[in-house]
Amino acid sequence: MPGERSMIDVLRNSLMDSDLPFRDFVELVLYHPQFGYYAQSGSPVGREGDFITSPLLSPLFSAILGNLVDEFLSRAGDGLSQVVDVGCGDGALIRGLVSGEKNLLTTEEQRAQSSLRLCGSTFFGLDRNLGRAVPDAKVTYVRSLAEIPPADARLIISNELFDALPFARLVQRGEHLHELWVTERDGVLDWSEHEAEGRYDDYFVERGIALEDGQFVDVSLEWSALYDDLCRFVPRGLIVTFDYGLPESKLFRGRMRRFGTAAAYSRQRVSRDLLVNPGQQDLTAHINFDDLRRTGESQGFETLFFDIQAKFLLALGAAEHELLKPIGDVAITGPDEGIALLQARDDAKRLILPDGIGADIRVLVQGCGMGPEPWRFQTELF
Secondary structure, rough: OOOOOHHHHHHHHHOOOEHHHHHHHHHHHOOOOOHHHHOOOOOOOOOOOEEEOOOHHHHHHHHHHHHHHHHHHHHHHHHHHHHHHEEEOHHHHHHHHOOOOOOOOOOOOHHHHHHHHOOOEEEEEOOOOOOOOOOOOOOOEEOHHHHOOOOOEEEEEEEOHHHHHOOOOEEEEOOOEEEEEEEEOEEEEEEEEEOHHHHHHHHHHHHOOOOOOOOEEEEOHHHHHHHHHHHHHOOOOOEEEEEEEHHHHHHOOOOOEEEEEEEEEOOOOEOOOOOOOOOOEEEEEEEHHHHHHHHHHHHHOOEEEEEEEEHHHHHHHHOOOOHHOHHHHHHOOOOHHHHHHHHHHHHHOOOOOOOOOHHHHEEEEEEOOOOOOOHHHHHOOO
16 A cells, blocks of 8 residues: 555554454564565574574474384375475475485485485475575475375475464453454554454354453464365375464463463564564464364364374484484584584474473374374374
């Protein structure tokens, strides 16, 4: 629109006629093609960004997921197999998988077999904004599932995809559910409340969830819709979802989650002030994993795993990775190399320790048409 030179201008134009549902506010400030958070030239993800994800925290993540790729391809048969990273960002994860980087403790024979399987498959990175995607001759980047050709089997991986979807913020007021909207008062963005649309009332009624008076909740109806699209896209294969979230029995528990889970991230710091610096901070909320689980099961998928990331990576062999070998077994040539190795080891441990990202992120794996044999990630470790 005329006069739009910043996200504030975009929002003021949107607020000229009426308040804006917070869900639409999130859509604008995150995904506006020019001023949105994910449209900025520099990546918001990484050590120098606002937050860091598992693939960028340590190469251990891609290496251990490479074990799953190997297992999947060995069981997929002779037809065309695809590995698709949905919400790939700059492509760090899918590039790590296609490179075949493995644990250095694996044998030459195992690495050779892995390379042969990788050559017989195709790798895709999917994201609505590919401006930061790093080119790789072995990776095809696309903006939609429709751009990916047919395949016999697919391994779908997403890492922090669903918690990046726009979400509504709701509050229970007595017997009525209200939806939070955004307004402008005296030149400052502020909250207003409107009676919630019936679809949000239906969301909680259908799940048998009773909210307490004054309880805030954060919900995206797109969680199920997007997961349904992924299920329909997989004729046979696995869908592996890494994300911040909980089953609904814990996510909407009144006393523990009275103020919901919505948060803003900027410069590695978390805040509950969701309206400041629009377009300059990430907005996110924990997802309801039961929405994904039920959607998959309704499409004929079997739930194979649901637990914290630490257990998933350890079951796939994380403890055997070179970064987690006893420090006394590592040859170090100088102090700089030693310091770098210590930092790399600390980062790798964060993926699997129970007091950080290894416990905060949960993993849901659902499969269809891959046979009854148990997978390595189903190994009982504890």
